[in-house]
Amino acid sequence: MVLGRASDKDRIIATLPCTEPNIMQEHIRILPIFGFPGSGKTTLAQMVVNDTHSLQGYDFRVWVHVSTQxxxxxxxxSIICQVLGRGQEEINQSSSNVEGMEIIMKRLHKLLNGQKVLLVLDDLWEEDPIQLQLLKSMLTFLGDKMDVIVTTCNQAIARKICTVEPYRLNPLSDETCWEIIKKSIRFEVGEELEKIGRKIASKCWGVPSIAREYAGTLDSSRDAMKWDETMRRGIVSYVLSTFTLSYMRMPPDLRLCFAYYCQIFPSGDSIVKDDLVHHWIALHLIEPSEILSAEQIAEEHITWLQNMSFLQTAELDHACNTS
Incomplete structure (x- = not known):
């Protein structure tokens, strides 16, 4: 059972034309879901695709994992395989190894002509605007009866590939993170452990995979002191294990800035942007280059963290806070 995402699933499904049979679709719809790494974008897309009752209007539902390449x-x-119900090896044997993209596109266009298709492109990392435009053109060529859901960590990618407003997947509440932890533990949690457990849940950044990671550690002991030790150790190791791919794509100095940010600022805290920049520079986590000042590099780092949903602009005051 997936906790905390039912309303997100309903909102995504409500935007799909197949749930509104009286509306004629004239253009392909590309709906990106973006959010924090580990926040459950893939799980949400799976929940949508698996809702066969709501999606009866589709002839085919196709899932393609994209990742970094x-x-x-x-x-x-992959689309051809799933539409024909044949394996990738069988398709490869029936087509030339040097089969050009033009031939593949013709086969796809013939297969999908007049068909209503829901396509999920999961875990898109490509940032090159030219490549993203080519992908968009490829999808558009396949027909206006196709709806596409794209999952990505990067808001900038979501904005470049979308044809409708991207869907931001927000972090889970602390209460939901605690429910995930509690349901993953194989013994009943008493009052003392629950008090510590709720504090741990508040350190999960609203990310279900981090909550489950904590639960795996807490499940090994009923000792309140060990739970307290787990809480006080901090979350950097959990965060970095969950966000490995995002972390490895960071420039080296941004990795240091990110690790510092994770250690010092709890999830949900408001941070004055200028204060964060001054912290980074004072600790020599950022050095000026021949072209950019340390402040300019810090601005680039903050933009990157915002695009990846590690930081969000607060709607509070005039101090340019982030949180």
Missing amino acids: LDFHTIGK
């Missing part, structure tokens, strides 16, 4: 041939052949 955007390969148009792989995407095209």
Whole structure:
């Protein structure tokens, strides 16, 4: 059972034209879901695709995992495999190894002509605007009866690939994180452990995978002192294990800034942007380059963290806070 995402699923499904049979679709719809790494974007997309009752209007539901390498041939052949109900190896045997993209596109266009298709492109990392435009053109060519859900950690990617407003997947509440932890533990939690457990839940950044990671550690002991030790150790190791791919794509100095930020500022805290920049520079986590000042580099780092949903602009005051 997935906790805390039912309303998100309902909102996504409500935007799909197949749930509104009286509306004629004239253009392909590309709806990105973006949010914090580990926040459950893939799980949410799976919940949508698996809701067969709501999605009866689709002839085909297709799932393609993209990840770091955007390969148009792989995407095209994967769609063909799933539509024909045949394996990738069988498709490869029936087509040339040097089969051009033009031939693949013709096969796809013939297969999908007049068909209502829901396509999920999961875990898109490609940032090159030219490649993203090519992907958009490829999807548009396949027909206006296709709806596409794209999951990505990067808001900038979501904005470049979308044809409708992207859907931000917000972090879970502390209460939901505690429910995940509690349901994952194989013994009944008493009052003392619950008090500590709720504090731990507040350190999960609203990320279900971090809550489950904590639960795996807490499940090994009923000792309140060990639970307290787990709480006080901090979350950097959990965060970095969950966000490995995002972390490895960071420039080296941004990795240091990110680790410092995770250690010092709890999830949900408001941070004055200028204060954060001054902290980074004072600790020599950022050094000026030949082209950019330390402040300019810090601004780039903050923009990157905002695009990845690690930071969000607060709607509070005139101090340019982030949180």
